[in-house]
Amino acid sequence: xxxxxxxxxxxxxxxxxxxxxxxxxxxxxxxxxxxxxxxxxxxxxxxxxxxxxxxxxxxxxxxxxxxxxxxxxxxxxxxxxxxxxxxxxxxxxxxxxxxxxxxxxxxxxxxxxxxxxxxxxxxxxxxxxxxxxxxxxxxxxxxxxxxxxxxxxxxxxxxxxxxxxxxxxxxxxxxxxxxxxxxxxxxxxxxxxxxxxxxxxxxxxxxxxxxxxxxxxxxxxxxxxxxxxxxxxxxxxxxxxxxxxxx
Amino acid sequence: xxxxxxxxxxxxxxxxxxxxxxxxxxxxxxxxxxxxxxxxxxxxxxxxxxxxxxxxxxxxxxxxxxxxxxxxxxxxxxxxxxxxxxxxxxxxxxxxxxxxxxxxxxxxxxxxxxxxxxxxxxxxxxxxxxxxxxxxxxxxxxxxxxxxxxxxxxxxxxxxxxxxxxxxxxxxxxxxxxxxxxxxxxxxxxxxxxxxxxxxxxxxxxxxxxxxxxxxxxxxxxxxxxxxxxxxxxxxxxxxxxxxxxxxxxxxxxxxxxxxxxxxxxxxxxxxxxxxxxxxxxxxxxxxxxxxxxxxxxxxxxxxxxxxxxxxxxxx
Numbered sequence: 272x273x274x275x276x277x278x279x280x281x282x283x284x285x286x287x288x289x290x291x292x293x294x295x296x297x298x299x300x301x302x303x304x305x306x307x308x309x310x311x312x313x314x315x316x317x318x319x320x321x322x323x324x325x326x327x328x329x330x331x332x333x334x335x336x337x338x339x340x341x342x343x344x345x346x347x348x349x350x351x352x353x354x355x356x357x358x359x360x361x362x363x364x365x366x367x368x369x370x371x372x373x374x375x376x377x378x379x380x381x382x383x384x385x386x387x388x389x390x391x392x393x394x395x396x397x398x399x400x401x402x403x404x405x406x407x408x409x410x411x412x413x414x415x416x417x418x419x420x421x422x423x424x425x426x427x428x429x430x431x432x433x434x435x436x437x438x439x440x441x442x443x444x445x446x447x448x449x450x451x452x453x454x455x456x457x458x459x460x461x462x463x464x465x466x467x468x469x470x471x472x473x474x475x476x477x478x479x480x481x482x483x484x485x486x487x488x489x490x491x492x493x494x495x496x497x498x499x500x501x502x503x504x505x506x507x508x509x510x511x512x513x514x515x516x517x518x
Numbered sequence: 519x520x521x522x523x524x525x526x527x528x529x530x531x532x533x534x535x536x537x538x539x540x541x542x543x544x545x546x547x548x549x550x551x552x553x554x555x556x557x558x559x560x561x562x563x564x565x566x567x568x569x570x571x572x573x574x575x576x577x578x579x580x581x582x583x584x585x586x587x588x589x590x591x592x593x594x595x596x597x598x599x600x601x602x603x604x605x606x607x608x609x610x611x612x613x614x615x616x617x618x619x620x621x622x623x624x625x626x627x628x629x630x631x632x633x634x635x636x637x638x639x640x641x642x643x644x645x646x647x648x649x650x651x652x653x654x655x656x657x658x659x660x661x662x663x664x665x666x667x668x669x670x671x672x673x674x675x676x677x678x679x680x681x682x683x684x685x686x687x688x689x690x691x692x693x694x695x696x697x698x699x700x701x702x703x704x705x706x707x708x709x710x711x712x713x714x715x716x717x718x719x720x721x722x723x724x725x726x727x728x729x730x731x732x733x734x735x736x737x738x739x740x741x742x743x744x745x746x747x748x749x750x751x752x753x754x755x756x757x758x759x760x761x762x763x764x765x766x767x768x769x770x771x772x773x774x775x776x777x778x779x780x781x782x783x784x785x786x787x788x789x790x791x792x793x794x795x796x797x798x799x800x801x802x803x804x805x806x807x808x809x810x811x812x813x814x815x816x817x818x819x820x821x822x823x824x825x826x827x828x829x830x831x832x833x834x
Contacts, residue, residue, distance in 0.1 A: 347717035360708035379698040
């Protein structure tokens, strides 16, 4: 088991955003977290990466407790995170965006004396190649189309060579075709790098085509976990989330 | 290949600048030589601020305190500690590094707004100390009797001394901002949270930027003390802190030489223009409003334009 949460709780005032979540993610799995808006999905990812501190509960990564570690430590342990709204270096070029991630991975952060422009060029080129942004290397990240920004965000995160990748709505705001491209890209790369993936998604087509396992959240709780077939046939899930027409 | 070319270009540019500055100095009357000396020191001050401001996206509202920290620790080690000049210079820098480490540690406790305000608060605190701790600092009178290096004691000699020190600092700063460290610094300006989620301790990193910036400001402070042959609490005034930021803004904080250009303009205005036109600071205000509202990148601009990231969705 690569990731495990035990009774994770997050209160915002009197609102319980995440309510006793016990998540168990197996190595190599692609797990989707679905649920209506406000179900606590993004908050759950925030708790895992300690972007916000849990009110109570514990998180374990490869058997080691990471609940109270700082976000950068958690990132360096191998948990990559893509946000719902891309967090890029928008005033820097696509190349530099990936390069900074490679500098971090390569332990060159405090190197103050080598010329930086071409540092780790090969590693950067490899990542750009895999996310298909080679041609755009010299564009400013902020000028990219939304879909390409999502791609770049995934590239930056993959440059860290994480073992666990947390994706928050990777395909939100892009066309269905582009969304499928993105997910195929992620899944291919996941195969190459032996990645475990947890992703939040609203598009049921994407969820059912790419997930090995699905957890459904509602009102801060995980109300069901299972294979896509099990989830499709779960009455409770049908009721709270999927509705009549979704399938 | 491109990099070698770019590097040769900046070496060429540096050589031309040195030649021009040397010819200027030899051909100008003494009081003008002193003006250029001031400009050089202020240019170093502005460039050191810009490591934080333009590269790191931090807002050091009270950076003049490091002029004071450098100048005072150098001056007092020399006068009260009886250290020889060279030793006082380096010991002063060491003290400044320690001081900026401590001040930075506190300033970086919170977010960027907290940073700016705490920075300002430390500036006020230290300026008050310099004014009121009379037994140590000489209070509002400051202290006098700071010698210049004996080989460079004439105005022209001192000018060349400053030129060399400032150039060495420029080469070092240039090296730092174009290194991998400099790349990460720019990333920090663009998105601090992303830096953190790339596994980099963002606060520790900012502290290092802070200390580097403070050290180079301290060098400017020491040179300033030598130029004035003494140290005065005005070195730590909030006005000087503000002027430093204005230099970066006017010249262009997204280019390496922008702040130096800004320093040239502001210093000329404050010394030359003020003799014809007393309200020069009002004029400075107008220029800054123009820069902020009109051309964002300052005079030298820069390739990087701040733009809003795409719409879709809100961050939770």
